[in-house]
Amino acid sequence: MTTYEKIAKILAQYRDMEVDGISPETKFEDLGLDSLDMVDLVMAMEDEFDIEIEVEENLFTVGDLVKLIDDIKLQKLKEELFQ
Numbered sequence: 001m002t003t004y005e006k007i008a009k010i011l012a013q014y015r016d017m018e019v020d021g022i023s024p025e026t027k028f029e030d031l032g033l034d035s036l037d038m039v040d041l042v043m044a045m046e047d048e049f050d051i052e053i054e055v056e057e058n059l060f061t062v063g064d065l066v067k068l069i070d071d072i073k074l075q076k077l078k079e080e081l082f083q
Contacts, residue, residue, distance in 0.1 A: 003049075003073070004066045010044050011062065024063035045069060051076060 001009075004024060012019040015031055022031075028038065042053050045065070051072045059065055 003069050004062070006048055007045065007062060007065055007069070010041065010048060014041060014044070022062060024061065024066060026062045027060055028062075029060070049073060 005019075008019045008022040011022055011031065014037070015033075033041070038055060038059070042055055045051075046053055049069055049072075051069065053068065053072065056068065059068065
């Protein structure tokens, strides 16, 4: 399962909606998510991907979150490989 697929599944469960209603271009605002929802979701993402995420103000879409998580995972892998 890709990062996007995992995120879409978590979002769909959180919002009680179908996964196919979520795309990389979907804005969190369009899903009705406020800042408290984002904190809950970030914690769920941290658990799912075993990473730490710093909430950034420039996360507007699902695609933004996918890129951020993929970047964090890549950095974590690099750190593990080059210890």
